[in-house]
Amino acid sequence: MPSLAMSSLQTRLSFTAQQISQFQAQGYLILENLLSSAQVERLIERFEPLFNTQFETGIYPDEWYGRPGLSEPNATQYMAGLWRCDRTTAAYALSSEIARLNATLMGWDGGRYGIDACWIKPPNAPEVSFHRNNTYTSVLDPSTIITCWIGLSHVTAEAGTLEIVPGSHQWTCADRVRFLHAPKDDYRASLWQAAKEAGVEQSEIVKVEIAPGSGVFLHGDLWHGSARNCTDKTRRSFAVSTLPAGTQFQPLGIGTGYIFNRYRNLMGDNLTLDESFYPILWTKDGYKTAFVDDYCRDAMAERFQKQIAPQTI
Ligand SMILES: O=C(O)CCC(=O)C(=O)O
Secondary structure (H helix, E strand, O other): OOOOEOOOOOOOOEOOHHHHHHHHHHOEEEEOOOOOHHHHHHHHHHHHHHHOOOOOOOOOOOEEEOOOOOOOOOOOEEEEOHHHOOHHHHHHHOOHHHHHHHHHHHOOOEEEEEEEEEEEEOOOOOOEEEEOHHHHHOOEEOOOOEEEEEEOOOEOOOOOOEEEOOOHHHOOOOOOOOOOEOOOOOOOHHHHHHHHHHOOOOOOOEEOOEOOOOEEEEEOOOOEEEOOOOOOOOEEEEEEEEEEOOOEEOOOOOOOOHHHHHOOOOOOOOOEOOOOOOOEEEEOOOOOOOOHHHHOOOHHHHHHHHHHOHHHO
């Protein structure tokens, strides 16, 4: 399993050529120790107030399932767009470093915020249907996204960890927007259909087992989902997705996707993504949307400083 290429002299993480080619060929890449255990704890601590409607900024999230006292006790707690509610989570969701890592793997010159989401699966939480994340970006041009999925607990096969199909980002097949949580049918049914369409006889399903704080980068066309949590412990993850910096909207009426379209500017023929909702986080030229540094710190920059000179912090 490749680990972080980081030494006491490096100020930033970098991928080796081998890691980049593995991502290109397989559609995923695992990086260990992306977050420290203190950072994992700090993120987890924020989830409880958020799911209890205590939003630091007073802003509600974009999407929210699994409410204490209202939903089934085993329902997956899912929330998207946490960065606008809470500045601790924003330090990860708007991290220039995560955006740079995501964009670099995709070969993009820059990256902007796409979506951030937590997936909290209590004991016996149900499955998540197999899907491709690019399916949910069809109102965007280009219609592509990359996700850095970070384990915040011991994400094991029994606990319903992320399941991925290596190489499936290259399949020629269709997908459609569907509700992903607690499917009534086989959660892999969409995968079997896609494999059939792509002429793949046997799909290899990899259950990503990583320690808390480690991450897996997912190409937007990679098929993935997750199984029921069959343990007595809660399984948690946080996903940070990045769009190419120059992403625009498709003309109105093209594509489907309820979250991105909500932030469309309806004045004139304006197809640009508003930087106050979709800040640019990293470009090769050094551009970054101005408000981000005032709004939150970059949790990853903080982590690297600690790696570089712990005695000076
Ligand atoms: O964490 C999970 O169970 C599913 C995550 C997922 O589908 C995603 O981040 O796109």
